[in-house]
Amino acid sequence: MTNSNNIDLAARDLSVLWHPCTQMKDHEDFPIIPIKSGLGVWLEDFDGKRYLDAISSWWVNIFGHAHPTINQALIEQLNTLEHVIFAGFTHEVGIELAEQLIKVAPNGLSRCFYADNGSAAVEVALKMSFHYWQNQGQKQKTKFITLENSYHGETLGALAVGHVELYKKNLCAVIDGRDNRA
Numbered sequence: 001m002t003n004s005n006n007i008d009l010a011a012r013d014l015s016v017l018w019h020p021c022t023q024m025k026d027h028e029d030f031p032i033i034p035i036k037s038g039l040g041v042w043l044e045d046f047d048g049k050r051y052l053d054a055i056s057s058w059w060v061n062i063f064g065h066a067h068p069t070i071n072q073a074l075i076e077q078l079n080t081l082e083h084v085i086f087a088g089f090t091h092e093v094g095i096e097l098a099e100q101l102i103k104v105a106p107n108g109l110s111r112c113f114y115a116d117n118g119s120a121a122v123e124v125a126l127k128m129s130f131h132y133w134q135n136q137g138q139k140q141k142t143k144f145i146t147l148e149n150s151y152h153g154e155t156l157g158a159l160a161v162g163h164v165e166l167y168k169k170n171l172c173a174v175i176d177g178r179d180n181r182a
């Protein structure tokens with residue numbers, strides 16, 4: 001028997017949420033899956049049905065769900081300092097991570113700049129590369145080239161340098177100032 005939590009949560013979700021990379025109309029026929037818990041590679045719903053999370057919850061959970069070492073580190077960090085503005089302030093863990101990243105980065109990459117997610121990271125990279133050429137006095141260098149079928153996220157700049165027709169069709173009119181919608 002299906003646990004009522006599954007149905008309740010699905011209905012509550014659809015009445016208040018939009019999901020990323022999703023045409024919400026599809027969920028009229030294809031039910032969204034409420035998840036109760038996760039452990040390792042497994043997710044579990046309210047019926048006890050397990051799902052193998054073969055995409056690491058969109059490629060960001062490579063060490064598995066509820067990893068004890070990561071969870072312990074998170075708990076310790078939360079109890080010490082949950083957040084501090086990174087403009088004008090700093091903290092040891094932020095410095096330590098940057099030091100370790102630079103050690104494994106190619107020669108010449110000597111600084112880190114943190115962003116909150118993949119799309120924001122792409123926005124940062126676009127802005128930095130644009131700014132670099134402006135600082136070099138090459139002010140004509142304002143264009144980005146993109147790969148066919150590339151995907152870089154769903155913020156405005158990330159979408160602009162991506163090429164998935166479904167996501168771009170209406171955006172091109174905004175970015176190019178042209179109305180090339182079908």
Ligand SMILES: Cc1ncc(COP(=O)(O)O)c(C=O)c1O
Binds near residue numbers: 117118122151152153
């Ligand atoms: C190649 C690539 N770049 C950027 C992103 C965007 O990352 P985020 O979803 O964290 O904004 C993704 C996300 O799937 C991606 O696969």
